[in-house]
Amino acid sequence: NAGVTQTPKFQVLKTGQSMTLQCAQDMNHEYMSWYRQDPGMGLRLIHYSVGAGITDQGEVPNGYNVSRSTTEDFPLRLLSAAPSQTSVYFCASRPQGAQPQETQYFGPGTRLLVL
Amino acid sequence: AQKITQTQPGMFVQEKEAVTLDCTYDTSDPSYGLFWYKQPSSGEMIFLIYQGSYDQQNATEGRYSLNFQKARKSANLVISASQLGDSAMYFCAMREGLGFKTIFGAGTRLFVKA
Secondary structure, eight states: OOOEEEEOSEEEEOTTOOEEEEEEESSOOSEEEEEEEETTTEEEEEEEEEETTEEEEOSOOTTEEEOOSSSSBOOEEESSOOGGGOEEEEEEEEOTTOOTTOOOEEOOOEEEEEO | OOEEEOOOSEEEEETTSOEEEOOEEEOSOSOEEEEEEEEOTTOOOEEEEEEETTOSSOOEETTEEEEEETTTTEEEEEEOSOOGGGOEEEEEEEEETTOOOEEEOOOEEEEEEO
């Protein structure tokens, strides 16, 4: 199993550009989520999904869109990038029937710089 | 609303000594789980230890232990016999009930001195 994969690893955007951060998992996990990590603020939840076709907003959803057409993929879209979206983005997944002590599985992260 | 607070932005510890990283939380749900993660400079998130709200004993995993004080709503991570490789960012996190959403604290950066 590859686990949770994210592409690209690093991206530079200009203000106003759009892009999609890719996240895929091969563990058949129902739950998937996107976080952003900023210095001094830990990880903050952007959007999450409890299964294909079902998504919901997290703590900081503004400026981001998501969709979940398959169990494996959970892309994060920035429609018009802003410098405030410069951050490290993590995707994570977890099976629906997991035991309480089972952690989420994190991808390696995508570092995004918006100029 | 659930909240996680880590009040120590940075900590220094001498190699081979023990160190405690603080974490307090707030929730109205009687069922919750607390997690600690390590993030080395390479950036990946590494799960360390878990404590459930109904667990009677403090969790331990090798050199990691969790000092869980439910009445005080604290879940401090204790690292014994610190090693240079323990230098990293450490995050406390909480998940309520059987849900999926997990919230994180701001993190503590630990520096281990030789």
